[in-house]
Amino acid sequence: MEASPSFFIHFFHQTDYNSFVKDATRILEKCNLCPRSCQVDRVRGEKGYCAIGNEILVAHYGPHFGEEPPISGMHGSGNIFFSSCNLRCVYCQNFQISHERAGESIAIDDLIEIFFTLQGMGLNNINLVSPTPYVPFIAKAIDRSKVKGIQIPFVYNSHAYETVDTLRMLDGLIDIYLPDFKYWNGDIALRLSHAQDYPSSAMRAILEMKRQVGNLVLKEGIAQKGILVRHLVLPSNLAGSKQVLGWIKKELGIETFVSLMAQYNPLYRAAEYPMLTRGIRQGEYDVLLAFLEEEGFENVFVQELESAPLFVPNFERNDPFG
Numbered sequence: 001m002e003a004s005p006s007f008f009i010h011f012f013h014q015t016d017y018n019s020f021v022k023d024a025t026r027i028l029e030k031c032n033l034c035p036r037s038c039q040v041d042r043v044r045g046e047k048g049y050c051a052i053g054n055e056i057l058v059a060h061y062g063p064h065f066g067e068e069p070p071i072s073g074m075h076g077s078g079n080i081f082f083s084s085c086n087l088r089c090v091y092c093q094n095f096q097i098s099h100e101r102a103g104e105s106i107a108i109d110d111l112i113e114i115f116f117t118l119q120g121m122g123l124n125n126i127n128l129v130s131p132t133p134y135v136p137f138i139a140k141a142i143d144r145s146k147v148k149g150i151q152i153p154f155v156y157n158s159h160a161y162e163t164v165d166t167l168r169m170l171d172g173l174i175d176i177y178l179p180d181f182k183y184w185n186g187d188i189a190l191r192l193s194h195a196q197d198y199p200s201s202a203m204r205a206i207l208e209m210k211r212q213v214g215n216l217v218l219k220e221g222i223a224q225k226g227i228l229v230r231h232l233v234l235p236s237n238l239a240g241s242k243q244v245l246g247w248i249k250k251e252l253g254i255e256t257f258v259s260l261m262a263q264y265n266p267l268y269r270a271a272e273y274p275m276l277t278r279g280i281r282q283g284e285y286d287v288l289l290a291f292l293e294e295e296g297f298e299n300v301f302v303q304e305l306e307s308a309p310l311f312v313p314n315f316e317r318n319d320p321f322g
Contacts, residue, residue, distance in 0.1 A: 032165075033166045034161055050132075051084055056137050057084060057104065058104055059103040059315050061114050062079065066321060067127065069221065069301065070222055072124070075122055077123060078152070080114060081094070081315070083102060084101045087193050088193065088194070090192050091264070091266060091268055093263075093268075095267065096315040111141040112145050116145070125153045125155045125223070126154050127157050131156060132158055132159075132161065154175050155178055156174045160181060160209075161205070168208070171212050176225060179202070179206050181203075181248070182198065188239070192276075213227055214226055216228050216257040229257070231245065232263070233260065233284065235276060237284070245260075255299065260292065262285050263307065266279065282305055285305060
């Protein structure tokens with residue numbers, strides 16, 4: 001079933017759909033989906049920092065119960081874990097897919113089929129994890145899925161290291177944004193994620209996400225639309241957590257849903273960095289909880305430090321979180 005022209009006008013804000021597809025392809029011909037702006041011709045198979053050419057690599061998909069309560073709920077979130085990452089943090093717990101790029105190459109039609117499979121499982125949403133290198137493919141797949149009758153919300157689950165132009169390709173297609181604001185200091189971002197411009201890029205990206213979907217809207221406790229911002233606490237305040245949270249308050253508002261994550265584990269190459277070789281301490285986390293309360297935040301999700309190992313996946317298993 002093909003969509004009527006009015007459908008595309010509605011979703012693409014008076015932009016002709018064929019022009020949209022052409023523009024998306026042009027971006028891949030000189031890729032600048034993320035701030036690294038590698039300018040490689042991915043259509044011809046050239047690869048930049050993310051090492052992805054003209055393909056979609058998926059490592060795993062299925063029900064997931066480890067997201068925040070409005071995302072997972074009782075029925076689970078339909079997570080699709082894409083392979084590779086344009087940030088590639090030295091301590092990444094998903095290093096098997098973010099750094100080593102384990103996964104299977106699929107076509108857009110296969111991705112659409114996955115969407116409907118997840119919806120058929122009765123899950124709350126379709127959760128696109130580490131989607132940045134694949135945005136043009138994802139936009140096309142979501143659009144075609146909506147024409148075919150997909151009903152559940154789409155979640156864009158990223159590190160926020162993407163350009164505003166890339167995010168605008170998703171305007172009207174993504175229902176829920178789930179970004180992680182990782183670092184306040186560019187020098188720390190450079191050392192741990194090879195991205196000195198991360199803080200400024202993430203700010204612009206998160207503001208665009210908020211513009212598109214607004215504050216989180218719940219129905220019977222489950223997210224329907226809006227933004228939920230995550231922040232992973234690192235040892236010795238490496239992430240600049242108070243500054244990040246202060247920015248969220250000033251720019252997004254205290255009503256913003258925030259997830260203060262305590263799940264840091266010294267994985268992958270963390271042993272090479274003395275400041276990353278331990279988990280966070282309860283005192284470090286408690287200071288930030290007190291700060292959130294003092295600043296008047298209204299919607300905060302927290303974690304127990306002891307639960308950190310539960311969030312570490314193994315993508316060599318059929319069920320990475322089993």
